[in-house]
Amino acid sequence: MPVNKPFLHGQFAKRGIKAAKGITGIAVLFIAWQIGASVSGVSSYFFPAPVDVYNAFRDMMHKGILEVYLLDSLYRYVVGVFLGSLVGIGVALALGLNKAIAAVFAPLVGFFYAIVESAWLPVFVIWFGYGITTILTLLIFVVAFPILYNVLAGIQTLPIVYVNAARSLGATRWQILREVILPGVLPSIVTGFRIGAGFAFRGLIIAEAIAATSGIGFLIFDGAANKQTDRTIVGMIIMGLLWLIIELAYLRPFERATIQKWGLVTTAEQREVQ
Amino acid sequence: MIVNKELPKISVDNASIAYTNQDFAEPHLAVKDVTLEVSANEFLVVVGPSGCGKSSLLAAIAGFLTPQGGSIKLNGKQIEGPGADRGVVFQDYALLPWKTVLDNVGLGLKFRGMSKAERDKIAREHLALCGLADAEAKYPHQLSGGMRQRAAVARTLANQPEVMLMDEPFAAVDAQTRMTLQEELVRIWQQTEVTVFFVTHSVEEAIFLGDRVMVLSSGPGEIKAMVDIDIERKDRDLSSLNSNPRFQALRDEITRLVRQDAA
Structure with missing residues (x-):
């Protein structure tokens, strides 16, 4: 529709200005950091300057370490978050749609939620050894819970009239699940995913620190242990950048194309103000 | 199949309907000993004071509530749960926010396994019937209240139910839109074979729309007239x-009759 064109252009321009402002914030941080490191005159081991960190970054890129670590971490992260989301949504549907299952298992869910991931890690290492199984199990654990809780709340607050409308149109139980309940809880899935995928970084870093010999978490702890603080900082910055990319390149466009288009949530801009 | 012309479309026989919600510790008796017959293609309107159980009676015919005593039948067959033969138009529209108007209207046909092309064709016919031909690509939140209710009626009719159950469908729209919707509803009803069971608290609306008007007394509701x-x-x-x-x-x-009982 041609009517929409000027509006879209305006939105792109707005986003451009917003991005410029965001980049300015990051630039200010780096300049202040460089000045702070130069003026204070402390050792690079204690407080590496942006220049040191950049050199460490180039060094690791040159040697090919960083690429391997990044790909290892990304693989673990993506698989862990994906499996954790499936587990979280699946358990939430089972508990939210079946009173008998909820009566038996709901207390157990609360019990396990309270036991944090760093407490599980030693046990997982004993059970699964050092490696991918331990890391993925930990990530699934970390990601599943916030999604589970949010989706459960989403099921409980989904207007029953939607389900009744579908039943009166002749829907089977499976059709109600697919056409009504799953799209109806999508805002809750997104909220839970935002939290769970954020938590997954914590899980990944601690799991890689203990149960891996590669990856960004390994880099952060290994750098510090070997007095290569600049490498540790590279790992930290990559974590931050990764989240920004996930948020801006995947989460936001997904929200815009679904729950925002359907009028189920206020816009991301409005939410930021709140 | 031999169609018995004398057989009522809906027959409610001595039905009592109770429901529970957070306001009542015990199941609350909404409708008591109601007996009623609705003929095929009849337009029956139910009026009564707030809390007379008129919506509960509708919910029981829809199959959302099970009567405590007595029976409710469609074409002489006991009603067991909701079904596509009884379409419902809800007061708050109940359009699915994640589907376009076209997909909402074709939803019942999708549940039957009809192909996308087929159901879009039928949905478009019903959108045109309900005066919504231009809105098919919109999402419900982009429509006015009156347009949403037109879409909800189109969705119900596209599924070709034998009975259309309407629960105060025009209560949330402004007075001008309401009159237009009332006129359109009568026109659509005359163009189809559908039997209408319409619940309202507006006496004027009841008289304009109905072949017969049933008055319920205040809760537990009994048929007053x-x-x-x-x-x-x-x-x-x-x-x-x-x-x-x-x-x-x-x-x-x-x-x-309505006011005698109003609290």
Whole structure:
């Protein structure tokens, strides 16, 4: 529709200005950091300057370490978050749609939620050894819970009239699940995913620190242990950048194309103000 | 199959309907010992004071509630749960926010396994019937209240139910839109074979729409009166109905019946 064109252009321009402002914030941080490191005159081991960190970054890129670590971490992260989301949504549907299952298992869910991931890690290492199984199990654990809780709340607050409308149109139980309940809880899935995928970084870093010999978490702890603080900082910055990319390149466009288009949530801009 | 013309479309026999919610510790009796028959293609309107159980009676016919005693039948067959033969138009529309108007209207057909092309064709016909042809690509939140209710009616009719159950469908739209929707509903009803069971708290609306108007007493609701609306359809013009002496007489009579019981 041609009517929409000027509006879209305006939105792109707005986003451009917003991005410029965001980049300015990051630039200010780096300049202040460089000045702070130069003026204070402390050792690079204690407080590496942006220049040191950049050199460490180039060094690791040159040697090919960083690429391997990044790909290892990304693989673990993506698989862990994906499996954790499936587990979280699946358990939430089972508990939210079946009173008998909820009566038996709901207390157990609360019990396990309270036991944090760093407490599980030693046990997982004993059970699964050092490696991918331990890391993925930990990530699934970390990601599943916030999604589970949010989706459960989403099921409980989904207007029953939607389900009744579908039943009166002749829907089977499976059709109600697919056409009504799953799209109806999508805002809750997104909220839970935002939290769970954020938590997954914590899980990944601690799991890689203990149960891996590669990856960004390994880099952060290994750098510090070997007095290569600049490498540790590279790992930290990559974590931050990764989240920004996930948020801006995947989460936001997904929200815009679904729950925002359907009028189920206020816009991301409005939410930021709140 | 031999179709028995005498067989009522809906028959409610001595039904009592209870429901529970957070306001009541015990199941609350909403409707008591109601007996009623609705003929095929009839337009029956139920009025009564707030809390008389008129919506509970509708929910029981829809299959959302099970009567405590007595029976409710469609074409002589006991109702067991909701079904596509009884379409429901809800007061708050109940359009799915994640589907376009076209997909909402074609939803019942999708549940039957009809192909996308087929159901879009039927959905478009019903959107046109309900005066919504231009809105098919929109999402419900982009529509006005009146348009949403048109879409909800289109969705129900596209599924070709035998009965359309309407639960105060026009209560949330403004007065002008409401009159238009009332006129359109009568036109659509006359163009189809559908039987309408319509719940409202507006006596004027009941008389304009109904073949018969059933008055329920306040809760637990019992049938207080069944009034035949003996004004010909061609004489029911909303712009002059108010000055029709027969309309005035019916309005006064039904209003008196409703108010006797109002708390």
